[in-house]
Amino acid sequence: MIFSNPWYRSFRQRLIDWYSTNHRQLPWRETNNPYHIWVSEIMLQQTQVATVIDYYHRFLKRFPAVESLARAPQEDVLEHWSGLGYYRRARSLHAAAQQIVESLGGEFPNSVEAIQQLHGIGRYTAGAIASFAFDQPAPILEANTIRLFSRIMAITESTRLSSVQNQLWQFAEEILPTGDGSGKLNQAVMELGSLICTPQNPKCQSCPIRKQCRAHELGLEGQIPLVLKKPKAxxxxxxxxxxxxxxxxxxxxxxxxxxxxxxxxxxxxxxxxxxxxxxxxxxxxxxxxxxxxxxxxxxxxxxxxxxxxxxxxxxxxxxxxxxxxxxxxxxxxxxxxxxxxxxxxxxxxxxxxxxxxxxxx
Ligand code: SF4
Missing domain, CATH: 3.90.79.10 (Nucleoside Triphosphate Pyrophosphohydrolase)
Structure with a gap:
């Protein structure tokens, strides 16, 4: 365990209180339909929230259920993805929808392990669907939470190191409550990372967990996570x-x-x-x-x-x-x-x- 039980209890409470009054109303947060959540998660990979909203509504209007997506010709799916880029995402969605219909009788799996068996779904997306749709205690780690967690723990090494990744996944698991509420907590950490613990100029004065953040205590929030220079295109x-x-x-x-x-x-x-x-x-x-x-x-x-x-x-x-x-x-x-x-x-x-x-x- 990285921190003590009381530390985690207080962390959860502060986060949930903050989330209840500060989170954005987003269409995929108003549902626990795993198919809808899955579509939003795939769209949100590499695409901004504001852009995704319209595409999300249009896509679900045309393919309202996993069966309609599975039955659709690929051309039609790509057409409804057109403009979002990274078309491999649309092809994977389509292939996984067919997998659900053909091999699972149209029933969306509800465990991280089973969701991860679907075409194009990695550990993060499986965890997001399992926790948001089924409230499973599934840890998640993506850009926002990597930044947030590495600051909370004041990790000064590259977050790409496998030892650091293991530490981050462990933390993502340990913050989850033992009973209900994992979905909401995961939403809260992502939202805090996105709105407050931003890549540049994190808003520490408005952060509900600043008293528990080591980077803030040490004045290192501007240097964590370590950003490696991108190679020239x-x-x-x-x-x-x-x-x-x-x-x-x-x-x-x-x-x-x-x-x-x-x-x-x-x-x-x-x-x-x-x-x-x-x-x-x-x-x-x-x-x-x-x-x-x-x-x-x-x-x-x-x-x-x-x-x-x-x-x-x-x-x-x-x-x-x-x-x-x-x-x-x-x-x-x-x-x-x-x-x-x-x-x-x-x-x-x-x-x-x-x-x-x-x-x-
Ligand atoms: S105190 Fe600052 S650096 Fe720490 S989690 Fe909050 S916003 Fe991020």
Whole structure:
């Protein structure tokens, strides 16, 4: 045990009192439906609360229960995720919904161990669903609670160390009450981390547990948790071919499982050597055309630059150039399910960067 029983009792009491009057009203807090809580938790990974609210309502309006999500075509699921990014989350939700319907008779599991068996659900999300929906005494650890707990214990080492992770998980477990109330307590620690124990300038004077916080006592709240410098983003250059048919429809290609934006549609694109501008001489033009031909089996002629956008993906910053192009003379598209002509009015689910380039028919 890291602290004494009276210490934990007082910690819980202060937190719950604070939470009762200070927490935000969020739609996923007004329910104990595990499916709804699960959808919100997956959306909240890498996305801000304010953005998630609208998506959450829209997604649940279209897929109100786990069965409707399981039965839906993947395209439809991706469509309702469009704009949230990190589409792997939507694919995992869909796959796990099918798992629940096919293997568990549509019944959402209620233990951390069983929830963690579902596709794409890790220890944190399983704990969040088990405690918020079923009030199970399941510990949780995510960005907000890692920061809060490491300050309370004044941990000056990196929170990525496995010894530190173990200490944090142990603390997350020990703060939970023995009877009911684990769900509320977990909500309270997350909310305190999010609203008061913020990454910069924590509001210690308004913090209900400041008397129990070692970092505050030692004046170390600004230095904990230890933030390691992020490595510099690596540059990449992608070239997309803007090809239209006689009716003004665009040729799009569906990204495969080896690519980012898996299953979403985009201009046919290839990666080329990093460069600042795309003023091409004849040999560079030829090289790009060859790359299209070798990598995608599409023989194109590139013409002029139409647009360029910059965006970030994982550790990369991508400069995406779109070139007006045409199919090379005599070249015919092979019958393929991942290539197709689409009008701007009837697009399939497209990547977020495709939306940024604003093509006109
Ligand atoms: S006292 Fe300050 S550093 Fe400590 S938990 Fe509260 S807000 Fe965070």
């Amino acid at each position: 690596e540059p990449l250059v992608h070239v997309g071919a803007v090809i239209q048919d006689r009716q003004g429809r665009f040729l799009l290609r569906q990204n495969d499982s080896s690519q980012w934006w898996q299953d979403l549609w985009d201009l046919p694109w290839v990666e080329i050597a990093v460069r600042k501008s795309l003023k091409l001489d004849a040999s560079e033009r030829h090289e790009i055309e060859q790359t299209f031909s070798e990598r995608l089996g599409i023989r194109v002629q590139v013409e002029q630059q139409l647009a360029s956008v910059r965006h970030a993906v994982t550790k990369y910053k991508v400069h995406y150039f779109c070139l007006r192009s045409s199919l090379a003379k005599g070249s015919k598209l092979k019958a393929s399910t991942n290539l197709g002509w689409f009008s701007i009015q009837e697009l399939p689910p497209v990547s977020s960067r495709f939306k940024k380039i604003r093509l006109e028919s």
